[in-house]
Amino acid sequence: MAGAGGGGCPAGGNDFQWCFSQVKGAIDEDVAEADIISTVEFNYSGDLLATGDKGGRVVIFQREQENKSRPHSRGEYNVYSTFQSHEPEFDYLKSLEIEEKINKIRWLPQQNAAHFLLSTNDKTIKLWKISERDKRAEGYNLKDEDGRLRDPFRITALRVPILKPMDLMVEASPRRIFANAHTYHINSISVNSDHETYLSADDLRINLWHLEITDRSFNIVDIKPANMEELTEVITAAEFHPHQCNVFVYSSSKGTIRLCDMRSSALCDRHSKFFEEPEDPSSRSFFSEIISSISDVKFSHSGRYMMSRDYLSVKVWDLNMESRPLETHQVHEYLRSKLCSLYENDCIFDKFECCWNGSDSAIMTGSYNNFFRMFDRDTRRDVTLEASRESSKPRASLKPRKVCTGGKRKKDEISVDSLDFNKKILHTAWHPADSVIAVAATNNLYIFQGKIN
Amino acid sequence: MEFKLEAHRIVSISLGKIYNSRVQRGGIKLHKNLLVSLVLRSARQVYLSDPCPGLYLAGPAGIPAPPPQQLGEPAAGPPAGWGEPPPPAAGASWADTEPQPEGSAVSEAPRVGDAVPEATVTGVGVVPQGGAADAAKAAWSRVEGPRQAAAGEAEGPAGGWGVFPLGSRASRRPCGCPLGGEDSSGTPAATPRAACCCAPRPAEDEPPAPPAVCPRKRGAAGVGGGPTSFPAPGSTPLKKPRRNLEQPPSGGEDDDTEEMDTGNVANLISIFGSSFSGLLRKSPGGGREEEEGEKSGPEAAEPGQICCDKPVLRDMNPWSTAIVAF
Numbered sequence: 086m087a088g089a090g091g092g093g094c095p096a097g098g099n100d101f102q103w104c105f106s107q108v109k110g111a112i113d114e115d116v117a118e119a120d121i122i123s124t125v126e127f128n129y130s131g132d133l134l135a136t137g138d139k140g141g142r143v144v145i146f147q148r149e150q151e152n153k154s155r156p157h158s159r160g161e162y163n164v165y166s167t168f169q170s171h172e173p174e175f176d177y178l179k180s181l182e183i184e185e186k187i188n189k190i191r192w193l194p195q196q197n198a199a200h201f202l203l204s205t206n207d208k209t210i211k212l213w214k215i216s217e218r219d220k221r222a223e224g225y226n227l228k229d230e231d232g233r234l235r236d237p238f239r240i241t242a243l244r245v246p247i248l249k250p251m252d253l254m255v256e257a258s259p260r261r262i263f264a265n266a267h268t269y270h271i272n273s274i275s276v277n278s279d280h281e282t283y284l285s286a287d288d289l290r291i292n293l294w295h296l297e298i299t300d301r302s303f304n305i306v307d308i309k310p311a312n313m314e315e316l317t318e319v320i321t322a323a324e325f326h327p328h329q330c331n332v333f334v335y336s337s338s339k340g341t342i343r344l345c346d347m348r349s350s351a352l353c354d355r356h357s358k359f360f361e362e363p364e365d366p367s368s369r370s371f372f373s374e375i376i377s378s379i380s381d382v383k384f385s386h387s388g389r390y391m392m393s394r395d396y397l398s399v400k401v402w403d404l405n406m407e408s409r410p411l412e413t414h415q416v417h418e419y420l421r422s423k424l425c426s427l428y429e430n431d432c433i434f435d436k437f438e439c440c441w442n443g444s445d446s447a448i449m450t451g452s453y454n455n456f457f458r459m460f461d462r463d464t465r466r467d468v469t470l471e472a473s474r475e476s477s478k479p480r481a482s483l484k485p486r487k488v489c490t491g492g493k494r495k496k497d498e499i500s501v502d503s504l505d506f507n508k509k510i511l512h513t514a515w516h517p518a519d520s521v522i523a524v525a526a527t528n529n530l531y532i533f534q535g536k537i538n
Numbered sequence: 539m540e541f542k543l544e545a546h547r548i549v550s551i552s553l554g555k556i557y558n559s560r561v562q563r564g565g566i567k568l569h570k571n572l573l574v575s576l577v578l579r580s581a582r583q584v585y586l587s588d589p590c591p592g593l594y595l596a597g598p599a600g601i602p603a604p605p606p607q608q609l610g611e612p613a614a615g616p617p618a619g620w621g622e623p624p625p626p627a628a629g630a631s632w633a634d635t636e637p638q639p640e641g642s643a644v645s646e647a648p649r650v651g652d653a654v655p656e657a658t659v660t661g662v663g664v665v666p667q668g669g670a671a672d673a674a675k676a677a678w679s680r681v682e683g684p685r686q687a688a689a690g691e692a693e694g695p696a697g698g699w700g701v702f703p704l705g706s707r708a709s710r711r712p713c714g715c716p717l718g719g720e721d722s723s724g725t726p727a728a729t730p731r732a733a734c735c736c737a738p739r740p741a742e743d744e745p746p747a748p749p750a751v752c753p754r755k756r757g758a759a760g761v762g763g764g765p766t767s768f769p770a771p772g773s774t775p776l777k778k779p780r781r782n783l784e785q786p787p788s789g790g791e792d793d794d795t796e797e798m799d800t801g802n803v804a805n806l807i808s809i810f811g812s813s814f815s816g817l818l819r820k821s822p823g824g825g826r827e828e829e830e831g832e833k834s835g836p837e838a839a840e841p842g843q844i845c846c847d848k849p850v851l852r853d854m855n856p857w858s859t860a861i862v863a864f
Contacts, residue, residue: 318572378573425544
């Protein structure tokens with residue numbers, strides 16, 4: 086049952102509940118570093134769900150067709166394809182190891198039977214083709230059924246090979262490798278609405294590629310100062326506008342977002358729009374700069390809004406208003422007094438992502454203790470849910486969680502000091518049309534479905 | 539006092555992070571190190587501006603001067619990145635009563651979120667109007683009674699915190715300005731933009747105090763810098779002229795008084811690393827020669843500078859603890 090654009094009231098309305106659907110990944114407590122999920126992305130139809138991990142692997146899940154005999158059970162996601170996208174490399178010139186961790190996966194719109202996606206690590210972007218093979222040819226002339234070549238002189242008659250059905254095989258093959266264009270670590274890729282080009286962004290530069298051309302790219306943003314000692318900010322995320330193929334945005338470590346129009350000049354160092362919210366002086370601390378750094382920026386599906394995530398909040402911006410965000414949602418304000426500890430254990434550097442639902446009426450982002458938060462923009466309601474094995478009974482509703490900030494802790498509340506900061510939800514994805522969400526909790530992928538009671 | 543301890547702790551932690559980043563898999567992460575360097579700078583400012591004379595060497599002038607005063611670059615000395623170490627040889631400059639407008643409010647322990655601007659304006663506002671002499675006089679008199687005055691005043695800009703609340707962009711960047719702003723020969727932690735946080739917003743928010751601070755710090759040349767301290771808000775180009783302005787006055791005192799620029803990752807590593815020469819040389823791919831992976835700051839890593847810093851730093855127990863940790 087498709088939710089109305091991922092709707093109902095996703096953030097805990099009276100009649101809308103998020104229910105556990107599936108969990109993928111190993112159960113044991115010992116988590117292998119390579120299994121940690123580093124990116125999650127639905128494709129344009131939502132039928133495919135891709136994850137990338139720190140070990141450089143990509144796993145694609147496909148939604149099963151709904152079973153007509155059980156109309157109330159929605160399609161489950163099962164493994165469709167698994168492949169090793171990136172391997173660790175070594176840059177001998179700089180004596181640097183290049184991690185194989187998949188930083189981002191972006192799907193291309195589907196144009197034929199095959200599926201295409203871009204996956205990137207710190208330095209190299211690859212275009213993968215995922216295709217199905219369910220037939221094979223038999224009756225070759227030059228080779229026999231085992232594949233051995235036949236002696237041409239023995240062939241007395243020719244035949245036309247025929248196609249015979251076979252077990253479905255899903256193959257992933259790298260079709261393009263876009264390499265050697267980034268000196269710094271790639272943090273974002275974004276496919277353009279023209280379906281021909283895409284951008285890749287590292288700390289200081291953004292490059293524009295054509296999907297067919299691998300040996301060159303255009304540099305469209307370069308914020309590297311002439312003197313590196315003058316560096317004050319880096320690019321943290323970039324994305325193309327969903328409809329206007331000449332427009333893209335990029336966010337910075339200083340909490341600013343710049344919107345650029347590629348028609349204005351070849352090098353988009355000068356922004357067309359500049360989005361920044363003035364900092365509240367009363368909340369200044371040692372760590373103000375860190376927590377204002379934007380970790381993710383996402384356009385709404387409509388293209389009218391965009392959302393930015395910094396350490397403690399998520400902000401919705403109207404593209405027509407640069408001076409301040411339209412909405413600011415606090416994700417875990419109770420951490421503000423703990424910034425020093427979070428700095429010590431490096432959690433303050435965690436880069437949380439955020440996502441819109443299909444109708445842009447709700448947004449979601451992750452937090453610690455395997456909590457994730459949803460904000461309903463229409464009803465102004467928000468809810469905290471948890472991805473845990475304990476609440477993973479089939480179709481069990483998720484119970485809203487609450488963090489107690491001080492004073493008396495009510496029953497079912499969890500105090501700030503009890504939060505597990507090793508269990509962080511950095512990556513979440515929302516189905517483009519239905520009430521289905523995918524939440525990556527370390528090495529496990531949780532899939533929840535929304536139901537209206 | 540607790541701010542100093544906190545700041546010291548944060549400095550130690552930050553240095554540890556920078557050091558560890560050299561051996562992290564995947565190479566040095568520019569973003570994270572940039573953020574750490576910003577925290578480091580803030581913490582150092584607070585640390586050096588917290589008036590706990592007991593932890594500092596007595597100034598050569600015999601005055602247990604609160605650090606911020608020393609941070610005011612004496613005369614021609616180019617402001618260093620984030621404040622010079624407590625009295626180097628130029629301690630005598632303290633007696634020179636160089637215009638240290640922020641000195642007055644500085645002695646106050648830095649407090650986050652203070653209504654600093656107002657107080658600072660009150661305390662320091664007089665200064666910008668006057669000439670250098672007036673400023674010197676005013677500063678000197680204020681210096682005399684910083685502790686007493688401090689009670690009523692919120693913390694001044696040189697305290698590091700003071701500048702932060704000033705306006706949006708200004709507060710965003712740690713202000714190296716009152717503490718010395720940019721190195722002339724050295725490496726400002728960040729652009730002039732970052733180094734002089736007063737500049738971008740002062741016109742908007744607290745015009746008198748912070749901008750006044752900056753030019754004053756330049757000493758003799760500072761007055762000339764006065765006008766430039768009221769730039770249009772957020773106008774980047776003004777930073778560069780400011781920087782150039784500082785070049786001339788830098789003179790010979792740079793090397794002695796210039797503080798290490800911890801905003802520069804490679805610089806910092808090399809500075810600390812050079813104190814333990816074995817460490818740096820052990821890692822071939824490490825700190826010094828990261829051509830693209832991190833900022834490079836060869837200029838500031840002058841032997842002279844380090845030699846100056848080392849004895850000073852080693853005399854300070856808290857510092858040596860941090861350094862020895864590496």
